[in-house]
Amino acid sequence: MAPEGPPVEMENLLLAALPACERERLRARLEPVHLALRAMVYDADSPISHVYFPTRCVLSMLTDVEGETVEVGTVGNEGMAGLPIFLGTGTIPSKCFAQVPGAALRMEAGALEEGQGSGALHVLLLKYTHYLLTQATQSAACNRLHSAEERLCRWLLMTQDRVGSERFPLTQDFMAQMLGVRRATVSLTASALQHAGLIRYSRGKMTVVDREGLEGASCGCYRVVRKELERLLG
Secondary structure, three states: OOOOOOOHHHHOHHHHOOOHHHHHHHHOOOEEEEEOOOOEEEOOOOOOOEEEEEOOOEEEEEEEEOOEEEEEEEEOOOOOEOHHHHHOOOOOOOEEEEEEOEEEEEEEHHHHHHHHOOOHHHHHHHHHHHHHHHHHHHHHHHHHHOOHHHHHHHHHHHHHHHHOOOEEEOOHHHHHHHHOOOHHHHHHHHHHHHHOOOEEEEOOEEEEOOHHHHHHHOOOHHHHHHHHHHHHHO
C-alpha cells in the first residue's frame, strides 16, 4: 500500500501555518469541496454562509462599476475567502466566485466565529488581512503605473503559485476583468507573450512555458507581494 500523503489542509498555506493541535481541532469543521468554473462563493451584499480555504483553485473577488465588472482581489492557497466573517461584518459589496476551478476546504461561518477566539487562527487571520491590504494597495499602484503585459505576467505568476501547475484554465473574459481592459487588449497582450515563448494559450487553457522569462517580463510588484506573504506566514 502506498504511503498516505500529507493532510489536505496542509495544501492551504494559512492552515499549514497553524500549530498541529489547532489544525486537528479545526479538521472536523472543514469540509472538502470542488468548485466548478464560476461557482459562486458569495454574492454582493448577501450574507456569507461559509468561508473557503482554497487548496487547488483560485477565487476572484469582483465589483460592478457603472456596468463594468472589475476584479478587485484574488484568493488562492495562501488564504481564505469570506474575511468579512472574521471582521464581524458578514457581507461585502463585491462578489466572489471560482476563477480557476479546483479543490477547497469550507467551513460554516458560525463555526469560524465560534472557533477563532484569540488563538493562533485569530492571529493568522489578522496577518492575512494585512496581506490582502498589501496586495490591494500594490495592485492599485501597479494598475496605474505598469503596462498590461507586465500586469498579466504578474497575475499568471500568482496563479501558477496557487494552483501548483504550469497549466490551468483561463478565459479571455477573466483576463480582461483582471487587467481592467478590453478583450482586444488581452488578445494582443497574450499573443505577444506567446510569440516571445513565455506562455502557450489556446481555447481557454493557459500554459506557462518559461517561468523565468515570465518573471523577467513581470513588474516588481509580484516579488513585493510574494515576499510579504513569505514574511507573514514563513
